[in-house]
Structure formats: structure tokens, C-alpha cells
Amino acid sequence: MATAQDRAQAPGSGLNDDIGEAKRLALYRSQLRIREAEQRAYDLFLQNLVKGTSHLSLGQEAVASGFAEAMQKGDLSFCTYRGHAHTLARGVSVEKVLGELMQRDNGLMRGKGGSMHLTSEEHGVMGSYAIIGAHLPIACGAAWRAQYKGDKDVSVCFFGDGTTNIGAFHEALNFAAIWKLPVVFVCENNLYMEYTPIGDVTAVKHPAADRAASYGLERIIIDGNDADVVYRTAQKAFAKARAGEGPSLIEALTYRHSGHSRADPAKYRPEGELEKWKERDPIKIYRERLQQFGVGDSIIAKIDAEVRKEVDDATETCKAAPMPPADILTTDVYADGGWAWRN
Amino acid sequence: MAEITYRDAVIRGIAQEMARDNDVVFLGEDVAKAGGVFKATVGLYEQFGPLRVRDTPISEQAILGAAMGAAMTGLKPIAEIMFSDFFAVCFDYIANEFPKSRYMSNGQTKCPLVVRTGNGAGSRFGAQHSQSVENWCMMIPGLKVVAPSSPVDVIGLLAAAVRDPDPVIFLEHKSLYPTKGEVPDGEIVDRLGTAKIVRPGRDATILALALMVPRALEAAERLQAEHGIDCEVVDVRSLVPLDTQTILGSVAKTHRLFTVEENPRLCGWGAEIVSIVADEAFYDLDGPPVRITTPHIPLPAADILEDMVLPTAERIVETVQRSFQG
Structure with missing residues (x-):
């Protein structure tokens, strides 16, 4: 049990600080949901039930949860192929995500998109993009629509450190800055572009933040493993965007506990690096945060049990779900629902 | 009925659609204040204002990406790529993003946009500013591809392209810009998919x-x-x-x-x-x-x-x- 003194020393200080108990419980639940779903995806891969490729966010949950919990309904998320976390964080069910990873008919896109393209527009998840950098200009376009129509939503675009070295990143940053668009760019710097350390292939130390000045933007680097820090940063950037004051570029420092993709055992990592980062595991940090604020163990245990049940139930549902039928092969190529290219 | 150039037909076609629908917006390099390098967009900036007719940096990926994001969320953008040869520097959007988003998302994502571009030879610009790239586009499932030959078809097919719910590549031939043809008065709307x-x-x-x-x-x-x-x-x-x-x-x-x-x-x-x-x-x-x-x-x-x-x-x-x- 936390003492009054512990609480006074804790970040934010007190259950009823700017974040508050209800939001903190939501942040914890969101991160844990991602952790459990991603771990389950990995386990199902080992059982050959998740096919194709998949890129997990184990260790990076705080970025997804911190931003998503700060978003309002109608705000738009644009994700990369490492997009399970951001999709789940916007409230898409574990069943829909696992179903897509298991390439079942109950998947989010009935198996037509796969792990790298999770999309749920009703939740504001405007797609996961598997071509590095492609979605930064697309997020600009959605923000342009908001600006043009006077809509108050913000477009939030997540990408990895490797994205900062492709042309579309620089085109989009300049474009967003000159048009003062309500878009927030979030670089999850997990230290590796894929297999190669980002520092080996980048001219500056901080791949996103050190480029911000080129586009007249503030240099922002945050602890991406602390959901409170992420949440507060997001709130500030969203308020700026909604006020018509233009884009933000945020570099969140984090670490992925697994390899780049399912094919990667991550043997390139120096000894001890993973262990060091696991001490700063976002789930561990946040569970301790709740305890510091005096949230009872029984409340935490209840959330843990509910999340595990959702993931377990989703797993069983997906295992029992049918494979997609052949009749969807030729649907939705064109807006008329079909694929006809001739008469 | 009036005789106008293919170039002026482009202007009239865009203006017809922008006047009809406030969701139609137009962006590209030198298209607004300068009126386009081929003078095929002269007067649109003055008529529709800086919020709807926008100059961009030389950033073809940003142009097409922004058009897609706007299209996905409710606008009907017309994007100009100055020379069709430049498709090669933004081909990700043409090949991977516009045409596949609807399919991959199982029908959730829409992409109603038009990419206009100056295509073809005759201007003596050499190998990187003269190509006919219609076959680059034709082979990609999910795109529509049109290439008008006369002023009346420019207006009618451009209107059809803007009103179409799918991404349309609209190939204007550079050597046809000064050519003339008879065009009826009033609104002209043609149909895609018709020879x-x-x-x-x-x-x-x-x-x-x-x-x-x-x-x-x-x-x-x-x-x-x-x-x-x-x-x-x-x-x-x-x-x-x-x-x-x-x-x-x-x-x-x-x-x-x-x-x-x-x-x-x-x-x-x-x-x-x-x-x-x-x-x-x-x-x-x-x-x-x-x-x-x-x-x-x-x-x-x-x-x-x-x-x-x-x-x-x-x-x-x-x-x-x-x-x-x-």
C-alpha cells in the first residue's frame, strides 16, 4: 500500500491529478490488452496458427495507449505494419485483430488485408501501411480535409525510427508545416530500423527530433515507456493541432522486446540490452504507478483477469472460426463492389 | 457551341466540377498562382480561391498522399502531376496505396480522386519528359485510366472522373493542348469505360x-x-x-x-x-x-x-x- 508520502512524490502527484484514476486505469488496461494480445499472437505463430508475417509491439505499448487514450472520438490514427497495438488501443476487439492474423473469416478485413494492413474506420483506424513512409502524406491529406471543412479532429501518424530516412517523411513534414495542418507525427524510436541500429544509418543522434528544426518544429523527445508522459505529450500536441497552430513531431524513446518480425530472433542486439530495457517495461512501470497511487491490488488483479479472459475467449473464437470463402476474392476492387475492368 | 482548345477544356472541366461541388479541391506544383506550366489551370485560383486551389512544393509523394488522405475522409481531390514521367517518383501511391486500400480493408476505405497529368511526346523534351505511361497504370487492379483526345472529351471525361468513386488516372496529351474542337454550351458529363x-x-x-x-x-x-x-x-x-x-x-x-x-x-x-x-x-x-x-x-x-x-x-x-x- 502506498503511503501519503509516496503519493506526494509520484509523478503527477495524487489520484486526482491532471490524469486522474479513471484514465490511469484505462491506460493500464489498454497497455495490458496490447501486451496480452501480442504475446498471444506470438504463441499462435509458434503453433502455426498465425500465418504470414507479423510485427509485434511488445515493449512499445505505452506509446499506443498513451496517444489513443488522449484521442477523442473522430480523431484518426494512421499506423505502420507494426500496427496491432495502435488498432487495439482505439478499441478494436482482440477477436477481430487475432482473427485477421489467423486469416479467418471473422478477421477485421476477413483475411484480405492481413497483419500489416489492419483497418477499422469506425474506430478511427484509417489503415496500417506497409510501405515505409507512405502514410505520412496520407495523414496530411486527412488533416487538410479537417482544416478545409473546419472539422476539429486530429490526424495522428505513428511510424518507426527507420521511416525518418525515407523521402516521404521529409515531404510530409514540410507539407504539414507550410499548410499548418492539424496532424501529429509520432516516431517510435525503438533503436533499430529493422535489424540495423538506427544510429548506424542516420546522420543525427535523434532521427526524428533532430530533424524537427528543418521544418520549423519544436524538438520533442519523450520517455515512450511511461504512459503518463506519453498521454500528457499527446494532449499538448492535440490541443495545438485543434487550435489551428499546426503539426507536431514527437520522438518517443522505446524498445521492442521481440525481433523486427516473426522471422527475426534479434541476435544482433548487444548482450544485456534487452534485460536493461525490460527493467523499464511499460507494463511494469505502470503497475507500479497504480500501486504508488494507492490503487488496490484487487482492482489491478480484476483488470488482469478481465483482459486475459478477453484474449483467451478471442483465441478460442478465432480457432473455431471458418476460413474466408472464395466468393470474397473479387469483391471491393472497385467502389461498385466488384472487380470488372471491362464490359 | 464554341470552338475551344484542349487546354481551355481542361480549365473548363475543372471549373465545372469545382463550381458544382465544394468538396472538389485541386492541388499541384505551380497550378494556382502561376496557372500551370502548360497554362491548363489559368484562372482557377482567382475563381475558387486559395483554400481550394493550392500550390504545393516539388513533393510528388506529398501531393498524391495528401490527395488520398483527403479523399479517404470526404473530399474529392484533383491532383496534378506535372509530367506523367514523374509518376515514377510517387508510384507507391499509384501502384500500392490508391488502388489497394479498398480491397485490403474489405471495402472500408474509399479513394475518390483524380490524378491529372501531362502525358506523351511531341514537345522535344527527351526521354524523361515525353513518355506515354498509360500502360504503367493500366496493369494495376483498382485504378481507372482515361486519355481524352478532344476538348469535348476532356470536359466530359474529367467530369466523369471527378464524380467517379474510384481513383482515376487522367492522362492529358501535352501535344494536344493547343488543338481545337467544338464544345457544346452548358454542363458536359461523359461516361468512363466508353470508346x-x-x-x-x-x-x-x-x-x-x-x-x-x-x-x-x-x-x-x-x-x-x-x-x-x-x-x-x-x-x-x-x-x-x-x-x-x-x-x-x-x-x-x-x-x-x-x-x-x-x-x-x-x-x-x-x-x-x-x-x-x-x-x-x-x-x-x-x-x-x-x-x-x-x-x-x-x-x-x-x-x-x-x-x-x-x-x-x-x-x-x-x-x-x-x-x-x-
Whole structure:
């Protein structure tokens, strides 16, 4: 049990600080949901039930949860192929995500998109993009629509450190800055572009933040493993965007506990690096945060049990779900629902 | 009715759609204050203002990406890529993003946008500013591809493209900008996926696109006058959707097929049409289908060299006439 003194020393200080108990419980639940779903995806891969490729966010949950919990309904998320976390964080069910990873008919896109393209527009998840950098200009376009129509939503675009070295990143940053668009760019710097350390292939130390000045933007680097820090940063950037004051570029420092993709055992990592980062595991940090604020163990245990049940139930549902039928092969190529290219 | 240029038809087509629908917005390099490098967007900035007609940096990926994001969320953007050769620096959007988002998302994502671009040779700009890239686009499932040859078709097909719920690549031929044609007054809206018989004939079908249409028409007149061969000229206009019914109907009537393509030979649109005709109308044919194309080389800059490689009316006449003799 936390003492009054512990609480006074804790970040934010007190259950009823700017974040508050209800939001903190939501942040914890969101991160844990991602952790459990991603771990389950990995386990199902080992059982050959998740096919194709998949890129997990184990260790990076705080970025997804911190931003998503700060978003309002109608705000738009644009994700990369490492997009399970951001999709789940916007409230898409574990069943829909696992179903897509298991390439079942109950998947989010009935198996037509796969792990790298999770999309749920009703939740504001405007797609996961598997071509590095492609979605930064697309997020600009959605923000342009908001600006043009006077809509108050913000477009939030997540990408990895490797994205900062492709042309579309620089085109989009300049474009967003000159048009003062309500878009927030979030670089999850997990230290590796894929297999190669980002520092080996980048001219500056901080791949996103050190480029911000080129586009007249503030240099922002945050602890991406602390959901409170992420949440507060997001709130500030969203308020700026909604006020018509233009884009933000945020570099969140984090670490992925697994390899780049399912094919990667991550043997390139120096000894001890993973262990060091696991001490700063976002789930561990946040569970301790709740305890510091005096949230009872029984409340935490209840959330843990509910999340595990959702993931377990989703797993069983997906295992029992049918494979997609052949009749969807030729649907939705064109807006008329079909694929006809001739008469 | 008035006679206007192909260039002014582009302006009128965009203006017609922007005046009709506030969700139609227009962006590109030098398109607003400067009125376009081909002067095909003059006056739009003044008419529709800086929020709807926007100059961009030289950032083709940003232009097409922004158009897509705007289209996905409710606008109907028209994006200009100055030269179609520049598709190569933003091809991710053309090949991977616009055409696949609807399918991959199982129908959730929409992408109603138009990419206008200056296509084709004749300006002596050399190998990277003169290409005919319609075949780059035609091979991608999920796109629609149109290439008008006359002012009235520019307006009608552009209107159809803007109103279409799918991504449309709209190829304007640079060498046609100064050409003139009769255009009716009032709103003009055509249909995508429709070819047009621009000269009826009995003896042979000549399929052509964009700049090759006036050349095919000139050749047809000469073939009639000099050789007594009465050619039907079909302006294909829309590569996707492709109006195979009009094409097959014409071949069934004339029993001979010629395609006139500005693109380099390999994988040109004519190859696909010849394949369709071979599959479905082989026994209608009195002779082998013949493709008249630019050879499979990069385009040279010098006028005398460029003129040697593009199909001309003279080459069409010779090829058709030789085919009848053989």
C-alpha cells in the first residue's frame, strides 16, 4: 500500500491529478490488452496458427495507449505494419485483430488485408501501411480535409525510427508545416530500423527530433515507456493541432522486446540490452504507478483477469472460426463492389 | 457551341466540377498562382480561391498522399502531376496505396480522386519528359485510366472522373493542348469505360488513343482517297474500364484490326486488346491483328529523331495498305 508520502512524490502527484484514476486505469488496461494480445499472437505463430508475417509491439505499448487514450472520438490514427497495438488501443476487439492474423473469416478485413494492413474506420483506424513512409502524406491529406471543412479532429501518424530516412517523411513534414495542418507525427524510436541500429544509418543522434528544426518544429523527445508522459505529450500536441497552430513531431524513446518480425530472433542486439530495457517495461512501470497511487491490488488483479479472459475467449473464437470463402476474392476492387475492368 | 482548345477544356472541366461541388479541391506544383506550366489551370485560383486551389512544393509523394488522405475522409481531390514521367517518383501511391486500400480493408476505405497529368511526346523534351505511361497504370487492379483526345472529351471525361468513386488516372496529351474542337454550351458529363467510333468504316478497324487519334483519322482519310480502303477509327478513350463491346463490335464488322500506340511496344494497351480479340473474335478476323507502336527505346530529344519513332499518319497508311496487299 502506498503511503501519503509516496503519493506526494509520484509523478503527477495524487489520484486526482491532471490524469486522474479513471484514465490511469484505462491506460493500464489498454497497455495490458496490447501486451496480452501480442504475446498471444506470438504463441499462435509458434503453433502455426498465425500465418504470414507479423510485427509485434511488445515493449512499445505505452506509446499506443498513451496517444489513443488522449484521442477523442473522430480523431484518426494512421499506423505502420507494426500496427496491432495502435488498432487495439482505439478499441478494436482482440477477436477481430487475432482473427485477421489467423486469416479467418471473422478477421477485421476477413483475411484480405492481413497483419500489416489492419483497418477499422469506425474506430478511427484509417489503415496500417506497409510501405515505409507512405502514410505520412496520407495523414496530411486527412488533416487538410479537417482544416478545409473546419472539422476539429486530429490526424495522428505513428511510424518507426527507420521511416525518418525515407523521402516521404521529409515531404510530409514540410507539407504539414507550410499548410499548418492539424496532424501529429509520432516516431517510435525503438533503436533499430529493422535489424540495423538506427544510429548506424542516420546522420543525427535523434532521427526524428533532430530533424524537427528543418521544418520549423519544436524538438520533442519523450520517455515512450511511461504512459503518463506519453498521454500528457499527446494532449499538448492535440490541443495545438485543434487550435489551428499546426503539426507536431514527437520522438518517443522505446524498445521492442521481440525481433523486427516473426522471422527475426534479434541476435544482433548487444548482450544485456534487452534485460536493461525490460527493467523499464511499460507494463511494469505502470503497475507500479497504480500501486504508488494507492490503487488496490484487487482492482489491478480484476483488470488482469478481465483482459486475459478477453484474449483467451478471442483465441478460442478465432480457432473455431471458418476460413474466408472464395466468393470474397473479387469483391471491393472497385467502389461498385466488384472487380470488372471491362464490359 | 464554341470552338475551344484542349487546354481551355481542361480549365473548363475543372471549373465545372469545382463550381458544382465544394468538396472538389485541386492541388499541384505551380497550378494556382502561376496557372500551370502548360497554362491548363489559368484562372482557377482567382475563381475558387486559395483554400481550394493550392500550390504545393516539388513533393510528388506529398501531393498524391495528401490527395488520398483527403479523399479517404470526404473530399474529392484533383491532383496534378506535372509530367506523367514523374509518376515514377510517387508510384507507391499509384501502384500500392490508391488502388489497394479498398480491397485490403474489405471495402472500408474509399479513394475518390483524380490524378491529372501531362502525358506523351511531341514537345522535344527527351526521354524523361515525353513518355506515354498509360500502360504503367493500366496493369494495376483498382485504378481507372482515361486519355481524352478532344476538348469535348476532356470536359466530359474529367467530369466523369471527378464524380467517379474510384481513383482515376487522367492522362492529358501535352501535344494536344493547343488543338481545337467544338464544345457544346452548358454542363458536359461523359461516361468512363466508353470508346467512341470517331470515323465509321467498313474495311478495317483502327484503334487509337490521345494524340494517335488525329493521326489515325488523317491516315483513314488518305487510305480512303488513295487506296479505297474504308477504315473505322475507334478512340479507345478509357483503358480501364475497357469498352471491349465497341471494339469487338467494330472488328466483327470490318474483320481487320490495327492498333496505334504511342507507348513503347512491350506491354502496350494494344497487346491486351489484340489478346482479347484473339481469344474472343479470332474467327471474325480476315488477317492478323497489327500493332503500330513506338519502338522499345527511350525517346530521343531531337525533333528529327523523335519524329522517326512515333507512329505517324504515313506509317499507319503504309502499314494498313501493306496488310491489305499481303
